[in-house]
Amino acid sequence: MIAAATDTSAVTNEWAMAEVIKHPHVLKKIQEELDTVVGSNRMVVESDLTHLNYLRCIVREIFRMHPAGPFLIPHESIEATTINGYYIPKKTRVFINTYALGRNTKIWDNVGEFRPERHLSADGSRVEISHGADFKILPFSAGKRKCPGAPLGVTLVLMALARLFHCFDWSPPVGLKAEDIDTSEVYGMTMPKAKPLIAVAKPRLAARLYQ
Numbered sequence: 001m002i003a004a005a006t007d008t009s010a011v012t013n014e015w016a017m018a019e020v021i022k023h024p025h026v027l028k029k030i031q032e033e034l035d036t037v038v039g040s041n042r043m044v045v046e047s048d049l050t051h052l053n054y055l056r057c058i059v060r061e062i063f064r065m066h067p068a069g070p071f072l073i074p075h076e077s078i079e080a081t082t083i084n085g086y087y088i089p090k091k092t093r094v095f096i097n098t099y100a101l102g103r104n105t106k107i108w109d110n111v112g113e114f115r116p117e118r119h120l121s122a123d124g125s126r127v128e129i130s131h132g133a134d135f136k137i138l139p140f141s142a143g144k145r146k147c148p149g150a151p152l153g154v155t156l157v158l159m160a161l162a163r164l165f166h167c168f169d170w171s172p173p174v175g176l177k178a179e180d181i182d183t184s185e186v187y188g189m190t191m192p193k194a195k196p197l198i199a200v201a202k203p204r205l206a207a208r209l210y211q
């Protein structure tokens with residue numbers, strides 16, 4: 001429970017910070033959204049999260065490009081079955097490649113491009129993140145063994161990112177250009193950045209709000 005909850009959320013947050021700082025126009029856009037929804041006289045609270053549609057797009061885009069669990073958790077079939085014409089014998093070890101799902105060129109265009117806007121719905125409705133039946137991305141898997149902590153995980157990630165982007169301006173360390181931020185990954189049970197993100201934070205709200 002502790003490993004499934006902490007590592008996944010931390011990895012997702014670090015990827016989101018890295019991609020947003022690497023794309024300053026995205027940082028500007030999310031800060032505009034935060035300033036409109038929250039303003040500059042208080043901190044973000046949980047009830048704001050439902051109104052931060054662009055931030056929700058950022059998190060969905062991070063799950064598409066950098067899923068915390070690139071192969072979910074291996075499962076074994078208890079009975080033989082046929083799915084979409086594929087025969088799967090009893091006791092087959094099944095790996096679901098969510099990394100490939102998020103980069104499937106039949107579903108997504110310019111798969112290597114970080115573009116949160118691609119998730120905005122045409123009618124402006126709320127962008128869903130942990131919807132189990134949406135097989136375009138599967139950050140929490142689906143079905144009976146789906147992540148039971150998905151709603152909490154989404155809230156934790158949204159809340160941390162909302163506060164970090166609302167409270168601070170972010171830039172790469174002196175001498176490093178934003179576009180040169182390294183986004184190579186390491187494969188493991190989760191898929192963290194190969195090199196930890198180093199960034200400079202500058203407060204953007206009134207000093208009393210940080211006390």
Ligand code: HEM
Binds near residue numbers: 069145150
């Ligand atoms: C961004 C955050 C999170 C992500 C991306 C994530 C993702 C996942 C994934 C992909 C699985 C494997 C599903 C499968 O078996 O195919 C899983 C399982 C699990 N997660 Fe999460 N998770 C997150 C947060 C959390 C939180 C906050 C908790 C608990 C408070 C949690 C508890 C669990 C548990 C207990 C399992 C094992 C379920 C089982 O085997 O039946 N997760 N998670």
